[in-house]
Amino acid sequence: MKKEPITTFLKVMSIITLIWSVLGVLISALAVFVAPLAEETTGEAYGMMTWITLAVTAICEIVNFVLAIMALQHKKIDLVYKISTFTLMALIVFNVVDGGGIGAYLATIAGAIIPALFAVSAGGQNKIDQAQ
Numbered sequence: 001m002k003k004e005p006i007t008t009f010l011k012v013m014s015i016i017t018l019i020w021s022v023l024g025v026l027i028s029a030l031a032v033f034v035a036p037l038a039e040e041t042t043g044e045a046y047g048m049m050t051w052i053t054l055a056v057t058a059i060c061e062i063v064n065f066v067l068a069i070m071a072l073q074h075k076k077i078d079l080v081y082k083i084s085t086f087t088l089m090a091l092i093v094f095n096v097v098d099g100g101g102i103g104a105y106l107a108t109i110a111g112a113i114i115p116a117l118f119a120v121s122a123g124g125q126n127k128i129d130q131a132q
Helices: 008-042 047-071 077-098 102-132
Strands: none
Touching: 008 047, 008 102, 047 077, 047 102, 077 102
16 A cells, blocks of 8 residues: 655644744743742742643653654654644643633643644644545
8 A cells, every 4th residue: 555645734834843842842941941040030939830831841842843753754644643632732731721811821822823733734644544
């Protein structure tokens, strides 16, 4: 059974996801290093949920980086689709639970656009692959 080449949409979203993931990990690392200074400056400690959210975000970004590479190589697209959907939901849930008002919710939605488009593109490729 011959595999069809990956769609242009999946190629583009995989490349964007690679870049997005690297930036996400760098921003999460920066936040971890700056947080103690911010706590000291403001005099208010961050809650445990903030630290958990930072960790989950960094882990999801690393996983999405690996998934994007797998998608570009057209390997196990069904697994890429399932895991990318799970990481998308994890990012949304942990960022919404962390709270912070309407601005935080809008930022969560905006931050979920690229992972959502990547999951949709992987799902589309999975349908094409399953049709064969």
